[in-house]
Amino acid sequence: MDPRDLTLVLARILGPAGPPGPEVGCEACFGELDRFVELELAGEDADGSIPGLRAHLAGCPACREEHESLYALVSGERVP
Numbered sequence: 232m233d234p235r236d237l238t239l240v241l242a243r244i245l246g247p248a249g250p251p252g253p254e255v256g257c258e259a260c261f262g263e264l265d266r267f268v269e270l271e272l273a274g275e276d277a278d279g280s281i282p283g284l285r286a287h288l289a290g291c292p293a294c295r296e297e298h299e300s301l302y303a304l305v306s307g308e309r310v311p
């Protein structure tokens with residue numbers, strides 16, 4: 232077998248280099264945060280609907296802070 236073929240096969244299995252799982256950047260995170268919080272508050276599967284966002288929040292203090300304030304804001308709006 233040509234070693235280059237093996238590299239291609241491995242690349243297909245392992246995917247692009249980088250951390251495993253879907254990667255969410257800050258821009259995508261901010262774009263989806265509204266929907267994520269809505270899903271969380273609705274008791275829906277927010278993690279399943281927006282994969283990788285929870286992981287991004289765990290590793291990104293700026294977005295985590297944004298998530299917390301948005302969560303407080305949206306949940307506060309729901310209080311009758």
Ligand SMILES: [Zn+2]
Binds near residue numbers: 291293
């Ligand atoms: Zn971020």
